[in-house]
Amino acid sequence: MSGPLAGIRIVELAGIGPAPFACMMLADHGAEVIRIERPDAKRGGPGGDPAKDILLRSRKTIAIDLKSAAGIGVVRDLVASADGFVEGFRPGVTERLGLGPDVLLGTNPRLVYGRMTGWGQDGPYAQAAGHDINYIALAGALHAFGRAGEKPTPPINMVGDFGGGAMMLAFGMVSALLHARTTGQGQVIDCAMTDGAALLMSMIWSFRGQGLWRDERGVNLLDSGAHFYDTYACADGKYVSIGAIEPQFNAVLREKAGLTADPAFDRQMDPRGWPALKEKLAAVFATRTRDDWCAILEHTDACFAPVLSLAEAPAHPHNAARGTFVEAGGVIQPAPAPRYSVTPTTTPQMAGERTDTENVLAEIGYTTAAIAALKTGGVVA
Incomplete structure (x- = not known):
């Protein structure tokens, strides 16, 4: 394995969404991640195709019956050899x-025990079901997403599941792993998506504390309120993005868009004029196609980029030059990020339909006979 986390072993109990993404990130950066699934999990069945599931990439899988005492014993043996769970x-x-943490840290005091939930391990909502949209709603984040006069718009599940959840957990795991290596002391990470979304x-x-943000949608600097920070439709129905906040960048935008002579644009930071200026800018962008605007504004300081679809993004020259997207197992997907000058990230490997049960158990000391007995008893598959 390559990457700065090479030599770290993480055991993952199979789940969906943020926890798998956090483990994907750890694997991307060199950790050996062993995912525990149920023996009856339909790998490649109606629940999804593991060969195309990007969140399962670059790790081993072992199938264990967690309803049996023998299966729980196997998990404990596996975690005893791990740095994180x-x-x-x-x-x-x-x-x-x-x-639970008391049991696993009792056996392995250096263990970092990562817990991913929506509401956290305690609090009035802790035992309630929920999803990303609920977590970011309670955090005060969802209220901010949307245009003026419209209802809150969920930003798919980037803010709760992946930004406030998975990436916070990955950061917490690495931080606690560093602490464990220094002190020999493991600990539990209570990672709540509501907490992360708030952060x-x-x-x-x-x-808001400085009086620079109004607690309503679509009227502020970064939420589509300003004419110089928004998306605009082009003549072909495609869109461009503009983020010309700083005066010098806004000046470039005005020059390239032919708006230098319009004195209304001189009062850039006056919110009272934003709605009218937005209408003017929208009319200008509607006169040309997206490709036309790319020819005019790309590679300038106008803070411009075309709004690309998922189908378009991998082929854009900038993304292609940097290798922002890669293909693994016939699946186009984002490459691991960020990048390192010395320890390169792991090349993505897609999951298969078979598990790595026998190899993983052999690595932690199980004999061939012991593995065969577990298989015969249905404890592992």
């Missing part, structure tokens, strides 16, 4: 399985 169940579930809004809270 990740689970994404409701609070109390792993304790009832016999895989991602730190700059907006800062603006």
